[in-house]
Amino acid sequence: MSSTIRRSLPLVITFIAGLLAIGDYYFKVKDFNDFITQWMKFVNIAAAFAVIIGYVTLTRIHARRLSQRREGWYNSVALLVGMYAFYLLGVVFSEGKFTAHPAYTYWFNNLYVPLDATIFSMLAFYIASAAYRAFRMRTVEATILLVSAVLVMLGRAPVGPAIWPTFGPLTSWIMAVPNSAGMRGITIGIALGVMSMGLRVLLGRERGYLGPGA
Amino acid sequence: MITPEIVGPLIAAAFTLMIYSFFYRENKAYRFAEHVFIGLAVAHGTVISSKYVWDVALSPLVTKGEAFWILPILVGLLYTFFFSKKYFWIYRIPISIVVGTGVGIGMAGLVRSQFIDQIVQTIAPVNPKADIWSSGSHPINALLIAVGTLGTLFFFIFTREQKGLLLYASQIGRWTMMIAFGAAFGFTVMARMSLLIGRMQFLLDPKGIAWYLIPVALVVLAVVAFAERSKGTKKS
Amino acid sequence: MSFFDKLEKVDPRLIYLLVFFIVSLPLIRPLGLPISMSPMTVAFYDAVEKVKAGDVVVVSIDYSPASSPEQYPQTKAVIHHLVTKGARIVGLGFWADGTPFIDSAFKDVLGKSKDHPKYGTDFVNLGWIPNGEVGMKALGGDVHGTCPKDYYGTSTPTLPMMKDVKTGKDFKMLITLSSGTPGVPEWIRQIQAQYGVTFLYGVTAVSAPGVRIYFPAQAAGGLEGLAGAAEYEVLLIKYGYTGTLAPPMDSQSLSHMLVIVFIVLGNVGYALKKYGKAK
Numbered sequence: 001m002s003s004t005i006r007r008s009l010p011l012v013i014t015f016i017a018g019l020l021a022i023g024d025y026y027f028k029v030k031d032f033n034d035f036i037t038q039w040m041k042f043v044n045i046a047a048a049f050a051v052i053i054g055y056v057t058l059t060r061i062h063a064r065r066l067s068q069r070r071e072g073w074y075n076s077v078a079l080l081v082g083m084y085a086f087y088l089l090g091v092v093f094s095e096g097k098f099t100a101h102p103a104y105t106y107w108f109n110n111l112y113v114p115l116d117a118t119i120f121s122m123l124a125f126y127i128a129s130a131a132y133r134a135f136r137m138r139t140v141e142a143t144i145l146l147v148s149a150v151l152v153m154l155g156r157a158p159v160g161p162a163i164w165p166t167f168g169p170l171t172s173w174i175m176a177v178p179n180s181a182g183m184r185g186i187t188i189g190i191a192l193g194v195m196s197m198g199l200r201v202l203l204g205r206e207r208g209y210l211g212p213g214a
Numbered sequence: 215m216i217t218p219e220i221v222g223p224l225i226a227a228a229f230t231l232m233i234y235s236f237f238y239r240e241n242k243a244y245r246f247a248e249h250v251f252i253g254l255a256v257a258h259g260t261v262i263s264s265k266y267v268w269d270v271a272l273s274p275l276v277t278k279g280e281a282f283w284i285l286p287i288l289v290g291l292l293y294t295f296f297f298s299k300k301y302f303w304i305y306r307i308p309i310s311i312v313v314g315t316g317v318g319i320g321m322a323g324l325v326r327s328q329f330i331d332q333i334v335q336t337i338a339p340v341n342p343k344a345d346i347w348s349s350g351s352h353p354i355n356a357l358l359i360a361v362g363t364l365g366t367l368f369f370f371i372f373t374r375e376q377k378g379l380l381l382y383a384s385q386i387g388r389w390t391m392m393i394a395f396g397a398a399f400g401f402t403v404m405a406r407m408s409l410l411i412g413r414m415q416f417l418l419d420p421k422g423i424a425w426y427l428i429p430v431a432l433v434v435l436a437v438v439a440f441a442e443r444s445k446g447t448k449k450s
Numbered sequence: 451m452s453f454f455d456k457l458e459k460v461d462p463r464l465i466y467l468l469v470f471f472i473v474s475l476p477l478i479r480p481l482g483l484p485i486s487m488s489p490m491t492v493a494f495y496d497a498v499e500k501v502k503a504g505d506v507v508v509v510s511i512d513y514s515p516a517s518s519p520e521q522y523p524q525t526k527a528v529i530h531h532l533v534t535k536g537a538r539i540v541g542l543g544f545w546a547d548g549t550p551f552i553d554s555a556f557k558d559v560l561g562k563s564k565d566h567p568k569y570g571t572d573f574v575n576l577g578w579i580p581n582g583e584v585g586m587k588a589l590g591g592d593v594h595g596t597c598p599k600d601y602y603g604t605s606t607p608t609l610p611m612m613k614d615v616k617t618g619k620d621f622k623m624l625i626t627l628s629s630g631t632p633g634v635p636e637w638i639r640q641i642q643a644q645y646g647v648t649f650l651y652g653v654t655a656v657s658a659p660g661v662r663i664y665f666p667a668q669a670a671g672g673l674e675g676l677a678g679a680a681e682y683e684v685l686l687i688k689y690g691y692t693g694t695l696a697p698p699m700d701s702q703s704l705s706h707m708l709v710i711v712f713i714v715l716g717n718v719g720y721a722l723k724k725y726g727k728a729k
Contacts, residue, residue, distance in 0.1 A: 021318025037591035049290030082253030090261030110222035124410035148396025159703035182394025185366025323639025412519020
């Protein structure tokens with residue numbers, strides 16, 4: 001296939017797919033809307049296959065690390081064993097129940113959930129350390145930010161209203177008024193930015209999503 | 215009696231403590247636990263995707279002979295061309311479909327819910343009887359929200375030099391955003407601490423058995439620290 | 451080296467140890483601080499109170515295990531409240547690693563999930579739907595086609611309560627428990643705005659400031675983080691709900707005080723240094 005078609009075909013597909021989605025939102029014609037509903041299911045199925053890339057890439061990287069006995073190769077063994085054992089448990093040995101199989105649920109609850117939760121809980125230590133080392137009232141704006149943060153931290157935990165009952169309503173006011181105002185302005189700005197970026201993607205001016213060499 | 219109800223929480227506690235050992239210093243136990251997690255995460259995503267594809271497409275294709283479903287499966291399999299140097303461009307076809315559809319859907323919905331509705335809410339009718347501490351429709355609060363929202367929007371005007379009225383409006387926007395970001399930071403602290411509290415609840419639950427591993431972990435840590443100190447003293 | 455210079459150079463591991471102790475102590479010996487109410491939680495509760503027996507309520511689990519300490523308590527409390535009101539619950543999710551929590555929540559609240567005698571008539575678990583916002587749009591257009599089988603492999607149209615639930619128009623209420631994308635804005639765009647469904651959210655505290663802008667026009671109420679879950683538990687005491695979040699909220703209080711002390715200490719030292727140099 002010529003290189004022009006190879007470069008243009010994905011852009012044309014993006015444009016048509018986007019138009020179909022936008023058209024469904026604005027045009028209420030039963031046959032067209034029913035077709036788009038079926039089309040969405042089609043897209044859902046196609047999108048579900050994207051996990052293959054992650055699976056194969058990780059296998060390649062860690063199998064290479066293992067075969068070359070690079071530093072920490074035993075961690076690659078742990079990764080590959082975990083990946084394939086969990087997959088086999090969920091797809092091959094689950095008697096058609098997939099994630100609903102009791103054995104899968106057992107390992108999900110006792111291995112995956114604790115690991116995921118613990119890794120993210122490490123952030124609590126880092127935020128405390130950052131509060132101690134880095135958060136300085138160097139400017140007026142930084143002072144406003146930190147005062148607001150302190151008021152919200154006091155108001156949303158039981159200790160604040162226990163010290164002074166007005167901390168609670170003060171926090172509610174901060175959230176209802178200045179927070180809403182700031183976030184609303186940012187959201188409107190983001191909406192404008194997303195619309196312009198979306199137009200660029202649909203019209204083929206933005207090709208980053210297609211990967212290298214697009 | 216060793217039962218799965220005892221082994222499961224012990225495994226969970228062991229991996230939790232392996233991750234927390236990172237706070238002493240980077241070590242092999244942490245790396246091992248981290249790699250296990252990555253493998254499980256990718257596998258879980260694949261298992262649940264496999265179930266969806268089976269339920270929606272493969273099962274009707276195989277059991278009811280609905281040939282239509284071969285099309286999305288074939289399009290999905292085009293992702294595998296990611297690994298080909300010569301036919302890499304074919305991988306862009308399913309990407310285009312998914313991205314185009316997502317962008318179209320996002321843009322269409324965004325105009326109303328995150329643009330028009332937000333502007334409408336900013337100029338919505340006020341209610342003098344609303345609670346001043348919590349309601350944005352109280353007249354004073356509504357005015358402050360309108361001023362703050364406009365100020366924030368003016369802050370992001372970079373196509374004109376910010377001077378005069380524009381500068382003052384932009385300054386109001388800066389202060390409004392600083393209060394909003396301060397609130398965001400306060401809530402972020404709350405969220406992060408909640409995650410840690412959840413793990414500590416699990417580890418310290420007196421009805422569970424996870425807490426048995428804490429003294430074991432402390433002893434291991436003490437032995438490692440002592441061994442390191444001794445190595446350090448011997449070298450010097 | 452001055453006292454504040456020494457404090458600035460303290461080993462971070464001492465800070466981590468201090469955080470560990472401050473968070474752990476109230477879990478071992480609770481302080482019993484009263485939990486104050488947020489207007490957002492009250493609004494959420496009031497909205498669910500208006501649910502009538504038989505109303506179809508979609509509960510979407512859009513969080514990962516990383517946010518489960520905050521959001522799983524929200525999930526259990528929400529399901530308990532809906533069961534008390536006699537709602538028909540449709541559980542589903544758009545986050546792959548959050549979907550198993552639907553099954554766990556039904557088991558924790560009702561004792562059983564798939565094997566419960568009322569599974570299929572009073573509640574169902576439709577499992578995971580891929581592709582985020584596109585999946586939400588597909589769900590709104592055709593529920594049975596988007597989820598032909600439930601989480602346990604049963605054909606969706608054969609479940610008795612699903613005969614009445616075919617499109618987004620059949621949802622009386624939508625509750626998302628979300629910690630990111632896809633989450634609140636996506637649901638508002640694809641379901642709340644399209645079908646006028648009453649929409650509620652429970653979010654992790656990080657997301658709370660950003661989604662506040664949707665209240666009250668698009669979202670009728672919200673639970674904000676662990677505090678929101680604890681407040682909701684207090685409101686559900688009248689329905690016999692036994693909450694477990696009082697000691698964690700004490701931990702939350704002490705940890706917030708610790709962070710505030712750190713911020714103050716750090717800035718006092720900074721100000722003294724700056725003032726000392728200026729002299």
